Amino acid sequence: MSEIQQTTRDVNPDILLVETPFQRFMADFLEDRVAVVSLGVLIGIIFIALFAPLISPMDPYDLAKVTILNGKLPPGSQSMDGVTYWLGTDGAGRGLLSSIFYGLRISLGVGVASAVVALCIGASIGLVAAYYGGRTDTIIMRIVDIQLSFPAILVALVLLAVLGKGIDKIIIALVIVQWAYYARTVRASALVERNKEYVEAATCLALGDRRILFRHLLPNCMPPLIVVGTVQTAHAISLEATLSFLGVGLPITEPSLGLLIANGFEYMLSEKYWISFFPGVALLITIVSINLVGDQLRDILNPRLQK
Amino acid sequence: MLEIKDISKRFVKRLDVAAKIANRLGASAKEEVVHAVDGVSIAINKGEVVGLVGESGCGKSTLGRMVAGILEPTSGEIHYKGNAVAAKTGKDAAEAALQIQMIFQDPFASLNPRMRVEDIIGEAPVLHGIVAASEKVSYVEQVMLRVGLDPEYRRRYPHQFSGGQRQRIGIARALAVKPDFLVCDEAIAALDVSIQAQVINLFMDLRRDLDLTYLFISHDLSVVEHISDRVVIMYLGRIVEVSPTDELFEKTNHPYTTALLNEVPRVEMRGLDYQPISGEIPSPLDPPTGCHFHPRCLHAMDRCAAERPELREISPGRLAACHLNDDK
Ligand SMILES: Nc1ncnc2c1ncn2[C@@H]1O[C@H](COP(=O)(O)OP(=O)(O)O)[C@@H](O)[C@H]1O
Ligand code: SF4
Ligand SMILES: [Mg+2]
Numbered sequence: 001m002s003e004i005q006q007t008t009r010d011v012n013p014d015i016l017l018v019e020t021p022f023q024r025f026m027a028d029f030l031e032d033r034v035a036v037v038s039l040g041v042l043i044g045i046i047f048i049a050l051f052a053p054l055i056s057p058m059d060p061y062d063l064a065k066v067t068i069l070n071g072k073l074p075p076g077s078q079s080m081d082g083v084t085y086w087l088g089t090d091g092a093g094r095g096l097l098s099s100i101f102y103g104l105r106i107s108l109g110v111g112v113a114s115a116v117v118a119l120c121i122g123a124s125i126g127l128v129a130a131y132y133g134g135r136t137d138t139i140i141m142r143i144v145d146i147q148l149s150f151p152a153i154l155v156a157l158v159l160l161a162v163l164g165k166g167i168d169k170i171i172i173a174l175v176i177v178q179w180a181y182y183a184r185t186v187r188a189s190a191l192v193e194r195n196k197e198y199v200e201a202a203t204c205l206a207l208g209d210r211r212i213l214f215r216h217l218l219p220n221c222m223p224p225l226i227v228v229g230t231v232q233t234a235h236a237i238s239l240e241a242t243l244s245f246l247g248v249g250l251p252i253t254e255p256s257l258g259l260l261i262a263n264g265f266e267y268m269l270s271e272k273y274w275i276s277f278f279p280g281v282a283l284l285i286t287i288v289s290i291n292l293v294g295d296q297l298r299d300i301l302n303p304r305l306q307k
Numbered sequence: 308m309l310e311i312k313d314i315s316k317r318f319v320k321r322l323d324v325a326a327k328i329a330n331r332l333g334a335s336a337k338e339e340v341v342h343a344v345d346g347v348s349i350a351i352n353k354g355e356v357v358g359l360v361g362e363s364g365c366g367k368s369t370l371g372r373m374v375a376g377i378l379e380p381t382s383g384e385i386h387y388k389g390n391a392v393a394a395k396t397g398k399d400a401a402e403a404a405l406q407i408q409m410i411f412q413d414p415f416a417s418l419n420p421r422m423r424v425e426d427i428i429g430e431a432p433v434l435h436g437i438v439a440a441s442e443k444v445s446y447v448e449q450v451m452l453r454v455g456l457d458p459e460y461r462r463r464y465p466h467q468f469s470g471g472q473r474q475r476i477g478i479a480r481a482l483a484v485k486p487d488f489l490v491c492d493e494a495i496a497a498l499d500v501s502i503q504a505q506v507i508n509l510f511m512d513l514r515r516d517l518d519l520t521y522l523f524i525s526h527d528l529s530v531v532e533h534i535s536d537r538v539v540i541m542y543l544g545r546i547v548e549v550s551p552t553d554e555l556f557e558k559t560n561h562p563y564t565t566a567l568l569n570e571v572p573r574v575e576m577r578g579l580d581y582q583p584i585s586g587e588i589p590s591p592l593d594p595p596t597g598c599h600f601h602p603r604c605l606h607a608m609d610r611c612a613a614e615r616p617e618l619r620e621i622s623p624g625r626l627a628a629c630h631l632n633d634d635k
Binding site for chain 1: 405417418422477
């Protein structure tokens, strides 16, 4: 017993710092002002998207409340029944602020859903490629290369032309054009991790391939995956907006920001700029804030930049 | 107990598509083949500590990994307690092979940085039904005590430990599946000198208490000297000499062993001729013909470049692969 006590005392000043990797990460993140501001904005946007029905001044899709008589009111004007429309109204008399809140919900929902699905599929495929190597890897990476050599928007256009409109259809299309980014990212880090001794130890302990892949390799490939995940979420949102603007994305019953911009576009030249402009600004803020958060994540998670 | 029969491991670096096309057009890129382990046979008895020594790159780790079932031999067989050891890819083949575990060199890379110590140690025994999930914590605490770690640290992550403590975690992880054979691959090489002795003592305590057998890999003959019963010397993928430890340090046989021993600064050797091994280690991609050691050997003869010397018994319990032994 006394021998044990003696031998446990290999010096280690660190030992007092009982912090998890996550706590360390948060401390790094909060040090950066841009990161904090963009994260704040992003959290605000997510909050709006989640609670749009509760915080919107009106329900823009309640036909009983929307009247064409209030159509195309400029920002800040009051309707006949005494409601102030801070961002104006669109051609059908819907308050733009409320439309944007609801639109954010759809845009963000589509972006996050497609990113999550693409991440799960892409990460699994990339892990398998890296872990098994050889022919499996060659075939998978060829497919990834081919996939990435086509412009995403073009592939998505063709897919939607075949699949038709709808939230599920556009999510499928976005997953198909985006899984390859995740596969490539995960493969690159898994190739490094795979050769580390803890993976050999896991093999030696006969933990089984699936457990080694998803419990041991995957958690260690997460940092770059999270970064790519945020950037690709922003990309998915702008792709969806583009597709909806072009009229092949979402149906008119599910107006995302892209569709709102498209709806107002015809009025742009008749000085009723706000119908397109404000949804555009909302889209821009969303995408920029996600990208800024993604950049900060990359800086913090990149071991080469770590102090 | 462990019998290795003529195993070899070749690593082939396949040509990529570009090189294949270039070859079609007349280039002559070849597949690169590394003979990491080349026809090695040894038997290890129960309770024995066998030291495996050789310069870096000679295939020690590759041999150790094949013994531990991490790598599949290209040819040859490994029998453990009479059963063939298969690479632990399939889960069923595995359970029996848990008996051979490996301790790794790098105390940082060998522990999953995202897992808590209790999971690192407790995952495999629970998965293989050695302990019930409900008893995992007490089992882990017991194993941690056994290797000299404070069980209170079981919820910490590897980065919160020192090198020596991490190595103990790696040992605990291996012990948790109740192995009876440990392959220690340079297990103390990365540690502070002050801690090396502690870890070696731990290995020796465990050997006594748990009746373990060791294959102890090191590039440093002096590490192996104090703990092994027998020493196996490797050079470029082949065994050149096998000898009981005390006999080896009394009198070497193979010129390579002699040169290795001279590299170890030894008190009793001070003042004697110091002859470091001349020349570079040849590339394992393109090893010398005949005896791999001949370009660096002080006693090389014509025959050495032409003919590979067989590993032969030179006295009871001693083997060596050198043509000089034929003339005696
Ligand atoms: N996975 C691998 N792929 C290709 N070559 C390898 C691989 N592992 C080891 N080698 C080569 O095999 C030889 C022996 O390596 P190793 O067994 O690690 O030697 P040691 O442990 O004695 O330093 C080296 O030349 C090394 O480059
Ligand atoms: S076989 Fe020849 S070259 Fe090889 S060690 Fe013996 S004497 Fe030297
Ligand atoms: Mg090695």
